[in-house]
Amino acid sequence: MPEPFRVILFIIFVMAFAGLNAAYLVWCERKGAGHIQRRIGPKEVGPFGLLQPIADGIKLMTKQLFLPKGADPLLFMAAPLMVMVPAIMSFMVIPFSETFVAREVNIGLLMIFAFASVNVLGLLLGGWGSGNKYAVIAAARCVSQNIAYEIPMLVTTITMVMVTNTMNLNEIVRAQAGWFFHWHIFRLDISLLMPVAFLIFFVCSLAETNRAPFDMAEAESELIAGAYTEYPGMGFGVFFMGEYANIVIGCALSVILFLGGWQSPIPFHPVGFLGVIWGLFWFLTKLYALIFTVIWIRWTYPRTQFYELLNLSWKVLIPISLFNLILTALQIKIFPWL
Amino acid sequence: MSGYFKELISGTKSLFIGLGITGKYFFEPVVTMQYPMEHVEMTPRFRGHIELIPDEETGEPKCVVCGMCQKGCPSKCISLEGEKREGVKGKVLTKYILNFTTCSLCGQCVESCKFGAIRFSKDYNLAGPRKEDFIFDLIKRLKEKS
Amino acid sequence: MLLAKIKEALNSLYEDIQEVPEAPAAAEAEVAAAETAPETETAPAPEAQAEEGEPAAGEGEAETEEAEEPAAPPGLKETDYKAKGYHLDVDLPPEKVVAAAEILNRENFFIEAITGVDWIDDQQLEVVYDFNHFDELCRVVIRSRLDRSNPEIPTISHIYQGANWHERETHDFFGITFTGHPNLEPLLLPEDADFHPLLKDFKA
């Protein structure tokens, strides 16, 4: 297949994936929340309420798009896109399976982090552009939260880059081939703190994507809907999709860096088309297990307080991740044969 | 410093315990009732809006139009009329209107009735789009029921 | 124990102003005399007829009070808790309320409520303060009668901050002005309310 063709096909796939994902993650979230709270959740529209996301989408689309008085039209309109587009762009480098990746970029990891930072900008502009006091407070919270959490996340990522010697996501996955104990999370020989590093990375990705218990930017019981307060119809819908796309990206990165990406837990990998499906199956299984954990966490904990969040970052996550970095470097240097 | 690690470990533990509890409930059966499909049986003492009690033999309301319910009502939502008829002892009820929009279901009317002529109904599916839907003609209702 | 202590403290308040409560009493008598005077002279006008009952009633009350407890200073009564629900009933002139609140504050009483009563037949408004104590059961009621045409009483919100809202509420409902109150705006009623619903002559 010629390269441009392939890329276009992938863009279509990725957009469809991101859109459907967002829609059905909402369904999962509502069903999951329902059962955690011992109720059923959506059940009226379609079997098991499976068509609920479509009904929701139609409802959002038919709503009037209006510009609140005093809002900045350009920023207000551009902000949802600035959350959605980088999330979709990040999908381009995610290896769903060994060969099932839009572009194998050598600096894939860097690219994802670069795009992830744009997401914050989108929320900031959206909050500021709405001209709503609650939204501005939320935007300010969001920025300081993201700055605080990018540091431990990057330090952990640097550790992983140091271990694998590459920023190519597919290469990182290949480095974890073999049994499941070859996945980085279980590689205590590289660093004794590997599971802790995974935890740090996971917590940071929760904070990065503004998910509970770190959803200070939305904080529905304090700031109505935070940065999204003024957004009508699909403006909100796009934000929402972007948020879920970001969750998928965050979880996908955790899977790739720590849980062996598309590697199966046993050293068995068929070749050809079957291999693609095999890899895809394992990648998505791990991905959705992690996303379920995200949902599970959301419906278990209360929201953290803002300064506690920063405390957690500066007093716990950053020192530990730095310590982990040094420990890993030492272990690699002292026991190079491992 | 030891306090720092203690808090860190106990805190993390508390978070996992929390996850364990919600995780356990995730697999337990739901406790909610699917309301429009399932119906709740009201308890015998449920206080719905009032209704007239028919006389067992004639099916006519037992009410003798003494007006005590009207007098006892705090929100003045009962209005009734009666007339003298030949061959019947006392008054005959001709109109009994309950304005349910202002009724607070306190039960003063039922308590003040010395003739056991009104009781609470067990209706609770009463939502309606128009205010007029809640001006109940209780005589009409009684006839429809029987 | 506490009751005796607070009774003594509040009693001392009365001794300080021994002359003061007599003055209004005298004034009342004068008013009563003035009102009864025209009655004898001419045929009673309908208005006078309506007001006729009040001075008599006021006098009657005063008489029974004196008859019950001739030794106690006017207005300070120990009441039967079982029947009334409070221990001490203190009737004070408006200007002494602040001093009483200070005494109660010193004894660590807390404020339960402030409210009013409209005695329209006497052309008076009454402000009632309810105090209670956290450690010992001792409910003190302080009441003060104001002239209905110009109801003014000093605020105690600088002593009991909680009184702030209660006074605003009383101002809302009765139109009683608490002089010195920092923010005497409608609290429960709409911001632009110029009516006082709990007055007996208020018609919705």
Add this chain to the structure above:
Amino acid sequence: MNGLFQQDVNQETFILNLGPQHPATHGVLRVKLEMDGEYIVDAEPVLGYIHRMHEKMGENRTWAQFLPNCGRMDYLSALSYNHGYVAAVERAAGIEVPERAEYLRVITVELNRISSHLLWFGAFVLDLGGFTPLLYAFDDREQILDLLESVTGSRLTYCYFRFGGVYNDIDDSFITGTREFIKRLRKRMPMYDALVTKNIILIKRLKDIGPISKDMARRYGATGPVARGSGIDFDVRKHEPYSVYSEFDFDIPVYEEGDSMARYMVRMDEIEQSMRIIEQALDKLPEGEIQPKKAVKLVKPEKGDYYHAVEAARGSFGVRIVSDGTNSAYRLKLRSPTYSNLSLFGEASRGMLLPDALALMGSLDLVIPEIDR
């Protein structure tokens, strides 16, 4: 652009309207906040959005006709309000209540108190961003509502007490149901404890947040769990035992810290104490009438004023009656506890961050219809 950004550049603060429609105010309360960034410089609650003038209604209705109003002030512990009003009128008119009726009052009021505290617990955690405990608490609360419905006939705005007694007697199914419920709730409390109380996030959000000192509680006249969370050992049930409370063995949970966590713990402990009271009351429940032998037909208290306070779920609820000897009140003052409890919010929240102030507000346990009356 707009008003928000066009303000005077020298102005450091801005006004934030929290409410009247805001998820954290649990009703139509508006708090006018002067904010410096996310710090509160000054807070002023604005009340009266659902003011209904119950006190005037009391003057225009007969004593008995006012009964349904009692359930509509604090709709979460309506029975305590029933009790307060009925007891005040009984004191004024000198009506004796049969012992069994008093026991029934205590049982139902305490059940109501548990349901109120459970709902508060859920709503409070909801304020803090945790959604699930709310539904667990509702699950338990439903059982109480079912029990109370089987006796009183309604689920929320009860009108169960009558002058001199109660409206209905209880049956055996209520007694066994209540005992079973207590057993069930005892099993559930450790779950709440592990899921919420011991959760590090919740502890971090409540410890040392919104301290209310003993003196502050006194100056504002705070009562109930707010006062008890500030180290004040004050509960009307113990302090001036009314009804038959003096016959039961129960403790008043008091916490010295005065922060939101203390108020939280007081309420959680009170659930257990209420269960103890109910158990004892069910054990001791005497046989007999539930209304006086000579039925109370017409209530005409003697001239004078009377006061009666009861411990509602939120604090001391007092009724002051001024009677002129007729069949309706000359003046009816309803002293609602949250009115005083909320009045300290302005002082207590000064200098706090917005989410902390909301945690403080949640810990005050506001019920707006009761504040506005």
